[in-house]
Amino acid sequence: MKQKIxxxxxxxxxxxxxxxxxxxxxxxxxxxxxxxxAFSSHPEKSREQGGALAxxxxxxxxxYAEMAEREAALPEDERIDCVSIVTPNDSHFEIAxxxxxxGFHVVCDKPMTTTVEDAxxxxxxxxxxxxxxxxxxxYTGYPMVKQAKELVASGHLGKIRKIVVEYPQGxxxxxxxxxGNRQASWRTDPGKAGISSCMGDIGTHAHNLAEYxxxxxxxxxxxxxxxFVPGRELDDDGMMLVRYEGGAKGILYASQISVGEENNxxxxxxxxxxxxxxxxxxxxxxxxxxxxxxxxxxxxGNGYLGEAAQYYSRLPSGHPEAFIEAFANxxxxxxxxxxxRKAGQKPAAxxxxxxxxxxxxxxxxxxxxxxxxxxxxxxxxAAYEAPTR
Numbered sequence: 297m298k299q300k301i302x303x304x305x306x307x308x309x310x311x312x313x314x315x316x317x318x319x320x321x322x323x324x325x326x327x328x329x330x331x332x333x334a335f336s337s338h339p340e341k342s343r344e345q346g347g348a349l350a351x352x353x354x355x356x357x358x359x360y361a362e363m364a365e366r367e368a369a370l371p372e373d374e375r376i377d378c379v380s381i382v383t384p385n386d387s388h389f390e391i392a393x394x395x396x397x398x399g400f401h402v403v404c405d406k407p408m409t410t411t412v413e414d415a416x417x418x419x420x421x422x423x424x425x426x427x428x429x430x431x432x433x434x435y436t437g438y439p440m441v442k443q444a445k446e447l448v449a450s451g452h453l454g455k456i457r458k459i460v461v462e463y464p465q466g467x468x469x470x471x472x473x474x475x476g477n478r479q480a481s482w483r484t485d486p487g488k489a490g491i492s493s494c495m496g497d498i499g500t501h502a503h504n505l506a507e508y509x510x511x512x513x514x515x516x517x518x519x520x521x522x523x524f525v526p527g528r529e530l531d532d533d534g535m536m537l538v539r540y541e542g543g544a545k546g547i548l549y550a551s552q553i554s555v556g557e558e559n560n561x562x563x564x565x566x567x568x569x570x571x572x573x574x575x576x577x578x579x580x581x582x583x584x585x586x587x588x589x590x591x592x593x594x595x596x597g598n599g600y601l602g603e604a605a606q607y608y609s610r611l612p613s614g615h616p617e618a619f620i621e622a623f624a625n626x627x628x629x630x631x632x633x634x635x636x637r638k639a640g641q642k643p644a645a646x647x648x649x650x651x652x653x654x655x656x657x658x659x660x661x662x663x664x665x666x667x668x669x670x671x672x673x674x675x676x677x678a679a680y681e682a683p684t685r
Contacts, residue, residue: 300329301328302331302377303322303377304330304331304334304363304367304376304380305380305382307383307384309341309344310333310336315382320622321624322393322627324624325627327631328627328631328633331376332355333346333357334359335356339358342357342358356465360395364398364400365508368655377634378400378401378530379400379403382405384538385410385496386487388409388410389409389410389415389418390406393418396427396429396623397425398583400412400427401630403430403431403627404429404430406651408656409656410660411664412661414660415656415657415682420685422653423685428630428634430626431655432626433505434622434625435505435561436504436505436649437608437624437626438576438622439604439606439608440574440581440582441509441595442602443582443604445604446574446602446605448565453570454567454568456512456544456565457543457545458546459506459512461502461506461546461548461549461561461563462547462549462550462560462561463502463560464492464549465558465559466557467552468484468528470525471528474527484532486530491664492663492667493528493531494531494532495667499548502549502563506563512541513679513680514541514680515666515677516538516539517669518669519665519667521533521667524553531667535548535551536669537685543684560576561577579596580596580597596613597613604649629646655682658680662678
């Protein structure tokens with residue numbers, strides 16, 4: 297009988313938003329089971345969350361270090377197979393390193409680390425320990441994003457000339473962090489978020505989405521980051537011009553102070569033969585546009601879509617799939633890859649379609665390059681290749 301992948305969670309304690317999202321996503325397909333956790337740096341809060349989730353109290357830990365040590369000491373058929381890391385940015389590296397060295401696979405929220413050096417160290421650790429490492433750039437999990445990627449890869453758009461990607465939000469248009477809002481307070485704190493708020497939190501999603509769909513890497517950027525709200529230390533808005541390998545040009549815009557916007561992640565890609573457009577707030581639609589014929593609308597759940605778009609859909613057409621399902625696609629792919637490895641089998645190619653530790657390192661490099669360009673006030677070399685060993 298097939299066994300579920302057992303996982304533990306670090307972070308996601310009482311009142312945390314993203315931890316609950318990860319738990320819902322991991323549970324959606326019935327292929328993963330939460331069996332352990334260190335849900336808070338405060339042991340009493342960890343126990344509170346473990347109780348709310350009806351976990352065995354002996355598998356609810358007061359720290360991630362205790363969790364890694366005690367889980368590693370359990371019999372192989374009882375211990376966790378992987379850990380889900382849903383803590384603020386500054387702690388990702390140490391937690392991931394601890395569990396990798398203890399022999400566990402990792403699913404980690406983004407950005408992966410706060411420094412390029414730590415990101416590259418994780419790349420080398422993953423290679424050394426042969427770890428499955430999935431980064432939750434969840435927007436790559438949407439079926440119509442995978443359809444967009446297939447259209448570009450097949451040459452349907454022709455040679456890519458222009459990439460326009462934007463991610464405006466408005467939730468930080470005021471000094472929300474001073475109101476006691478936990479999400480705002482750590483995301484705008486350099487000690488927890490790292491060197492960037494806006495570009496580190498959502499600009500990195502725009503960067504990853506553009507590179508995932510097109511397969512093109514940035515070669516040079518010219519960025520301007522701004523802290524519009526008085527009293528805020530980190531950027532809450534950013535824009536950049538981008539030169540991609542192969543000659544394509546781009547515009548990337550991310551903002552947390554665009555009043556009235558919710559999560560309006562949007563990408564437009566223009567080739568010599570056609571163009572496409574996808575919006576996260578309308579995720580089941582993909583527009584493909586032409587110069588000399590009517591626009592086509594691709595809809596999720598239909599049989600005319602490519603293999604990946606169909607593989608990563610769960611419901612028939614007309615039944616919307618969205619944020620949780622996209623997140624779940626990352627977890628399902630990682631779970632199936634881990635399960636195949638446990639069984640001594642080669643993972644299916646479609647199950648390897650999730651963001652990896654190298655994508656995480658590329659994202660951290662992007663954040664630092666954006667800050668460096670903004671400080672320099674001009675173009676900088678942004679080419680980067682993450683280490684594979």
